[in-house]
Amino acid sequence: MDIFQKAFDYTDARIARDSGYYPYFRVIESESDSKVLVDGRELVMLGSNNYLGLTTHPHVRERAAEALAKYGTSCTGSRLLNGNLDIHVELEERLARFVGKEQCLVFSTGFGANIGTISAIVGRHDTVVIDKDDHASIYDGCKLSYGKVERFEHNNVASLREGLERASRNANGDGGALVVVDGVFSMEGDIAPLPRMLPVLKEFGARLMVDDAHASGVLGPSGDGTAAHFGVTGETDLIMGTFSKSFASLGGFIAGDALVIDYIKHNSRPFIFSAAMAPPSVGACLGALDVMESEPQHRERLWEVVRKMHAGYRDLGFDTGTSETPVIPIVLGDEMLVFEFWRRLLEAGVFVNPVRPPAVPAGRALLRTSYMATHTDTQMEFVLETFGRIGRELGVLPA
C-alpha cells in the first residue's frame, strides 16, 4: 500500500473549497489589527488573539527593529550550544518577575513550551491529568511524555478528583501527578476555577501547571495571568504562556521554581534540539513587556470593549456560553448553521473563525469571536448590528 494513499483519497478540504464554505488559510494582505485586508476588502477582525493590540504599537515595532539591527535575523542554533543571546536571558528575568516566579525559560513557540515542559516533567511512573478541553499542544505534550494520561470533565472539580484518584492508583506509591489546565480556554473563553481545584490537588500532593496563552496581558492586576487574577500565584507551580497573542510576537515560556526550570532547561528535548527564539521576536516581546508595565490603558480599554461586546450579544439574545474574557463564543450548535453564518459575516465585512468538533464537543459548533484594545466603538456597533441582522435572517434570533 502506498503510504501517500490517504492523501490521494483525502477530499474533505477540496469539497469544502468547491462549495464555497472553506474558512481556512484566508490570505491577509495587511498588518494584523482591528481591521484587515482580505481579497482587497477591509474586514473587521474578530479572529485574532492580539488582545492588547500591540502588533502595531510603535514601541514594540521599534524594539523588534533594534534587535534585528543588532543581532540579525536568526540565532541559527539551539540555546544550549550556540544560540543563547543576552536578550533571551533578559527576557527570562523580566518575565519571571512579571508573573511572580523565581525563574523562566523561553521557547521558540508556545506549542514548544507545552510539549517541552510536559514531556520533560512527566516521567515513566508519573501521570499527567488534563482538562478535556485543554489545548492541542497540551495533548501532544502528554503523547510525547512517557507517563500515563488521565482526562477530566471540563472545569469539573469532582471529575478532577476522580482523575487524581486514578493517578494515585497508577503511581502505586512511585510517581507523581501534574495537573495541566488552560487558564482561559481558547475556544469558549471561560476560566479554569483554580481556587476550587487547589485544595483537591493539595490532598493528592499533585502539582499544577496553568497555560496562560489567552490570559497573559489580559487577566490579573497587571496582566500577570490567571493565578494572579485569583491571587494564587504561590500555589500555582508552573505558569506557561505564549508570545503569539498579547505579547504580539512569537515564542513561549514556562515559569516556576528555579530548580524545576533548571531541570526543564537541561532535559527538555523540544527545547534543546530546536533553534532559539529569533532576535526580532525577542525584541518585540521585550517591547510588549515595556508597554504592559507602563501603559495600563491598553488592558483597561480591552476590558471596556469586552464588557460592551458581552452585553451587546446578551441583549441580542445569543448564547455566549460561560465566557468571561475577550474570547466570546457565539454557540449555534449546528455545524452547517455555523458555516452559513460565517459566510454571511464575511460578505458583510466581519472576519470570524467557525469552530466545529473536535475543537469543541459534538453539538457545540460555534463562531469564535475575540476582541482587542484597538477595536473602535464604530466597529463594535457595526459588528453587533451585523450579527443581529444575520441572526434574524437565519432564525437564530426571533424575527
Ligand SMILES: Cc1ncc(COP(=O)(O)O)c(C=O)c1O
Ligand atoms: C491555549 C494555548 N496554548 C498553547 C498555544 C500554542 O501557542 P503558539 O501558537 O504560540 O505556539 C495556543 C495557541 O494556539 C493556545 O491557544
